């Protein structure tokens with residue numbers, strides 16, 4: 001039977017905006033060794049803004065057509081900018097998404113893909129050196145860059161920026177003070193990951209990860225360090241959230257992340273992670 005103090009404590013957590021779906025999360029919390037954060041939408045606001053577009057003049061237009069079926073923050077930013085420029089954007093005939101890589105669509109006899117280098121490789125698409133150089137410069141500045149592929153050629157690239165959540169640095173330093181190692185696990189490129197990690201004071205960064213690889217990293221961290229928490233918001237985080245000892249889903253996250261989270265933050269305030277740990281400790285001290 002669940003001790004009465006756990007029930008009371010869970011109710012109290014709910015009043016603080018923290019939904020504890022698995023009471024095991026409470027029991028494990030005093031021993032947490034690692035908190036691994038997803039980047040986009042978790043450590044950052046997940047609200048991208050188009051910074052620049054290069055290549056063929058139809059790049060933004062094609063990109064917006066392909067992103068019409070995606071809910072990814074990158075897609076939202078591209079559609080927003082395209083609507084400012086073009087007004088309406090046509091619907092495509094089909095939408096497919098490849099988590100961790102991008103989207104693929106069919107429109108007007110063209111196959112259009114929008115995504116990272118892995119998607120270019122998948123398409124075996126050609127890229128002209130001018131686009132490649134500009135894209136690499138943006139990556140070096142810490143921007144997230146997606147390529148727009150039309151049939152077998154990269155027509156251009158789009159650089160996007162996203163900002164860290166304001167409370168993130170404080171949460172990271174507080175975790176460190178509790179002797180918990182903060183880490184970052186992201187599907188984004190190494191440079192963009194490092195720029196954000198440096199701003200936040202995170203020393204351990206795993207980048208360019210596919211969804212399954214995030215889960216693999218979580219398993220390795222559990223073996224190496226012990227009790228490991230994963231915090232995430234995306235479709236691409238679901239497997240890793242499940243693989244962790246405690247999966248924490250962000251309130252503004254996708255339904256799939258929230259359905260697998262042991263703990264769900266009812267909004268996306270990262271300080272609630274600290275509250276969860278403190279409340280759990282209080283609940284346990286009331287049992288003992």
Ligand code: ADP
Pocket residue numbers: 038039040041067070071072074075099100101102103114115116144145146185186187188189234236
């Ligand atoms: P994160 O782990 O930081 O939340 P994601 O796994 O969501 O990142 O995405 C990883 C990468 O996959 C993105 O940086 C982007 O390159 C590519 N990607 C994912 N979804 C899309 C999309 N809808 N459009 C373009 N690129 C995408």
Ligand code: MG
Pocket residue numbers: 038039040041042232233234
């Ligand atoms: Mg994310």
